[in-house]
């Protein structure tokens with residue numbers, strides 16, 4: 001996917017006031033602004049699903065959710081991919097799978113990426129077409145480590161769809177195959193993206209506030 005096809009979310013242009021949309025009362029002081037309203041996220045995913053499907057032949061894809069943050073994106077992407085057509089104009093056969101990756105504490109990468117999937121499940125990926133579905137690429141370290149691990153199990157192909165790509169000088173240079181939105185260098189929450197497991201129940205993608213960071217900080 002060419003970077004010109006990403007939606008570039010610019011910090012100044014794309015900040016919506018909280019009172020322009022519905023925000024759960026328990027989060028009203030904990031987020032600064034809405035960067036991507038829920039409706040826009042879902043409309044964008046419909047397009048990503050079409051683009052992804054149209055690049056596969058008549059072959060089964062193992063769509064693998066990177067938990068926990070990728071869960072909502074995965075769920076909506078699969079919903080739209082079921083309606084999308086492949087290169088041959090046919091529906092895409094899919095198998096769904098899940099892997100867990102954890103590397104953040106508060107709003108900072110610990111640099112220690114923990115990946116959980118059983119050895120047996122990893123071995124089943126041999127010869128398969130894998131599509132990893134991730135919430136956000138920030139430094140890129142988590143995805144690089146995951147791809148290195150998966151390469152040992154010899155999948156036929158691996159592609160990565162990330163809803164968000166952070167524009168950050170801390171990036172290691174990794175760029176996924178499919179990107180929904182390129183976002184500013186802010187800590188974002190909502191649409192299943194969390195801060196210490198909080199905010200997954202917020203529909204819009206928002207910038208966390210200082211109040212929110214302090215309130216839900218891990219000590």
Ligand SMILES: Nc1nc2c(ncn2[C@@H]2O[C@H](COP(=O)(O)O)[C@@H](O)[C@H]2O)c(=O)[nH]1
Pocket residue numbers: 069103104109134135136137138139140141142143186187188189193194195
């Ligand atoms: N809720 C948020 N989670 C984030 C954000 N930036 C990163 N992350 C989490 O880390 C990994 C990827 O980080 P990386 O530095 O290794 O690329 C990602 O899967 C998230 O779980 C953020 O702004 N908000």
Ligand SMILES: [Mg+2]
Pocket residue numbers: 066067068069070134135136
């Ligand atoms: Mg993630």
